[in-house]
Amino acid sequence: MKLIGYIFGITSAALLGIFGIGVVYLWEVANDLPDHRKLAEWEPALMTRFYAYDGTPIAEYARERRLYLPIAAIPERVKAAFLSAEDKSFYSHSGIDVLSVFKAAWSNAVNLGSGQRLIGASTITQQLAKNFLLSSDRTLRRKIKEAVLSIRIEHSLSKDRILELYLNDIYLGLGAYGIAAGALTYFDKSVSELTVAEAAYLAALPKGPNNYNPHRHPERAVSRRNWVIGQMQRNGFVSAAQASNMMARPLGVKPQAKNPDMAEANYFVEEVRREVAGQYGEAALYDGGLSVRTTLDPTLQAAALMALRAGLVDYDQARGFRGPVAHIDISGDWATALAKHETFTDMKEWQLAVVLSCSDAGVGIGLRRAKLGPEHSPTSPETGLIGRNTMRWALKLAAGGKIRQVDSIDKVLSPGDVIYVEKVGNGYLLRQMPEVQGAIVSMDPNTGRVLASVGGFSFAQSRFNRATQASRQPGSAFKPFVYAAALDTGYTPATLVMDAPFSMPDGAGRLWKPKNYDGKFGGPSTLRTGLEMSRNPDDGAPRPTSWHGPRCRIRPRLRPLR
Incomplete structure (x- = not known):
């Protein structure tokens, strides 16, 4: 009986000890807890949405x-x-x-x-x-x-x-x-x-x-x-x-369809994003769940983008074909090799393709397979044909600033060349990314609202907004300031100035050579007819444009050449 009593006592003491340790541990853990009352004040990180004037979503920003x-x-x-x-x-x-x-x-x-x-x-x-x-x-x-x-x-x-x-x-x-x-x-x-x-x-x-x-x-x-x-x-x-x-039903998963206008206003949206971030901060933009109504008109935006791209393509094609994007080996798995070349995500109508054959009928091509990601299964590559009659513009080859006319397609393209194409009907058209750029801004003159804005050919190619970020040359608009400065320093409309060829370094390793519209020079000319007054190294007069512009509160953004 004593043994049983000893065992019972030891067991009870052990259990009490374990219980006491557990209580102390729980007390220590309970005093090391975060404040649960934070949940009552939780403000979730929400998605910010930009809308066009008619309520159409055009962009989303969120972490x-x-x-x-x-x-x-x-x-x-x-x-x-x-x-x-x-x-x-x-x-x-x-x-x-x-x-x-x-x-x-x-x-x-x-x-x-x-x-x-x-x-x-x-x-x-x-x-x-x-x-x-x-x-x-x-x-x-x-x-x-x-x-x-x-x-x-x-x-x-x-x-x-x-x-x-x-x-x-x-x-x-x-x-x-x-x-x-x-x-x-x-x-x-x-x-x-x-x-x-x-x-x-x-x-x-x-x-x-x-x-x-x-x-x-x-x-x-x-x-x-x-x-x-x-x-x-x-x-x-x-x-x-x-x-x-x-x-018994299938999952029926249907990925969210992106609004077709959301990808068409990238330059406009980026300007709005900068404005919102500057005014409210990055945290409010990406976590604040803001609802931003803009002045964009989706219909006009689509028309502006289409007009700009069509104009740039026509202008660029008139100056000849500059050659393929790249060249790959098509003796093996050309689809995999072609898929490694990135394309511009906002050029939905254009696809990368590889030339498979050249014949009198045209150019046989294999199309780039879309990178669907690990959650999608790959699709089989497609093939197509660029008709010979649609490639006449490409028979003019542009290289080194000169255009050379050729008479055969195989002198323009060869198997393995990587090119851009656009599907039209049952066939394809040869395309190339224009070297020239442009911009469009459409405004309501009564309110100043920007209804459409395109800052370049492709936002994925270049995010530089030529509508808002490009510094334009003032051209003839600055002539009144030049002539006003000359008159202030004693020149009269009858003063003779020299209209002659002139050149100076432009700071980029080249020479700047201003000239008249017709390319000719008039020699000694009166100020009334002269087209240039900002220089005359021999008359000792101050350079008018170096000080008269600031007097008129014109502040140049360019640094002076040294």
């Missing part, structure tokens, strides 16, 4: 693509899908689902050493605590912190508020944060338009968006979605017949 949706705007079927997938007892537990914890512990003990991943029993509240306040470390200390914070959160926030925060914070893959962005990204729908099957698929993603990627792992995605539908049936949200019907 995290998120559109915040209040809980009242989330349909019950969507809530049911996420609760069935993540936490079916959400509205009944106090932050920790004790029964699920014991089930998970038992399952992990049974599978110990089997190599299977340990399963958790985190509630939605615990996931919220981890995502907002803690790290993702898989340690006992972090799990204890998570449990304590969950209980505190449940006492300070309502269940609906917790669910609202969770549904707007979760990452669903493909750059989408929250269910509003997820619905647009995967189904091109608002949350209110989602079917039960679509909501079930979105609810399947938080556990592992990459594991259930619909393009990379379609079988896994369908299986996980069907599991969520099965859980919804068990929880009484859908009937057996409805569940069976929805499980």
Whole structure:
């Protein structure tokens, strides 16, 4: 009996010691927790959107693509899908689902050493605590912190508020944060338009968006979605017949269609972005969820872009063909070799192609296969034909500033040449990126509103905005200042000045040689008829343009030549 008493006493003391250590540990952990009240003041990073004057979206900026949706705007079927997938007892537990914890512990003990991943029993509240306040470390200390914070959160926030925060914070893959962005990204729908099957698929993603990627792992995605539908049936949200019907459906993923005008106003949008960032700051631009209404007219913008590109192409082609973009070996897998060459993303109508053959009928080409990324399967390369009659402009070869006329296509192109083409009807046209650039600005003269703006041929090729950033030569507009300066220094309209050839270094290793419009020089001319007055090295008079411009409050942006 004494032995039993000793054993009982030692055991009791050990248990009390363990309990005491546990209490001290919990007290220490509880005093090292972040402030859970931050959740009540959480301001999510939201996506900023730019709109045209008619409300058409033209650009989006965000570090995290998120559109915040209040809980009242989330349909019950969507809530049911996420609760069935993540936490079916959400509205009944106090932050920790004790029964699920014991089930998970038992399952992990049974599978110990089997190599299977340990399963958790985190509630939605615990996931919220981890995502907002803690790290993702898989340690006992972090799990204890998570449990304590969950209980505190449940006492300070309502269940609906917790669910609202969770549904707007979760990452669903493909750059989408929250269910509003997820619905647009995967189904091109608002949350209110989602079917039960679509909501079930979105609810399947938080556990592992990459594991259930619909393009990379379609079988896994369908299986996980069907599991969520099965859980919804068990929880009484859908009937057996409805569940069976929805499980038989395909995923129906439909990537969000980009507005056709969004890529057509890059130069305009970039100017607006700089203005907004300068006025409100980068943080407000990328995290503040701003809604910016601009003056852009999408119809006029599309017309301006088309007109500028057509004009530059016509002007450039009239001066001959400058040769292919590159040359590749077509004896092997030419499609892979061609895909390595980058193209301009905003030139949707133009494609890269490789010359496969040249004949009297025209040029046989192979088209560049689009780089769809790891989540898409590659497509087979296409082939086509550039008709001989459409290539007459290319028979003029431009090289070294001279144009040479040729009479045969095989003197222009050869197999392996990489070129740009544009599909027109059933055939293709040969294209080349123009060397010349241009710009268009369309304004309403009554209000000053900019209705359309194009700063160059291709924004992907060059982001330099020739409509707003280029420094233009003043030309004849500056003549009044030159003549006014001359009159101020004693010249009269009858004063003779020398109109003769002149040159000076331009600072870039070349010579600047001004000349008259007709290319001729008049010799001694009166000031009344003279076209140049800013120089006369022999008369001793001050150089008028060096001081009269500033007097008229003209401040040149160029640095003086030294």
